[in-house]
Amino acid sequence: MVEIISTIRKKNMEAKKMTEQMKAYYRTRKPFAPEKGGVYENIGGGVFRCLGATHWIYDAVVMQNVKSGWTFKAHGVGIYEDGRIDWGHSTDGYFA
Numbered sequence: 001m002v003e004i005i006s007t008i009r010k011k012n013m014e015a016k017k018m019t020e021q022m023k024a025y026y027r028t029r030k031p032f033a034p035e036k037g038g039v040y041e042n043i044g045g046g047v048f049r050c051l052g053a054t055h056w057i058y059d060a061v062v063m064q065n066v067k068s069g070w071t072f073k074a075h076g077v078g079i080y081e082d083g084r085i086d087w088g089h090s091t092d093g094y095f096a
Helices: 002-026
Strands: 039-041 047-053 060-065 070-075 089-095
Touching: none
Parallel strands: none
Antiparallel strands: 039 047, 047 060, 060 070, 070 089
């Protein structure tokens, strides 16, 4: 029983440390305007090409998954210190 409790405590401490590391990583996110023709790795996986902005202030950019051809408008694009990107939400998706 003592071993089980010790293992649970150890796992909880590891999870807390991992959570703190992820929080620190996400704090490195900065707003980002992808360049037309640029190719970027998504934080969740996948590689995307920027096909262009839909508005002069980069409210949304048209992105395309280079493998599947899934094309969409990405809103709220951000970049992390390691160069990977993500976005807040997407709209108007279709397969090209």
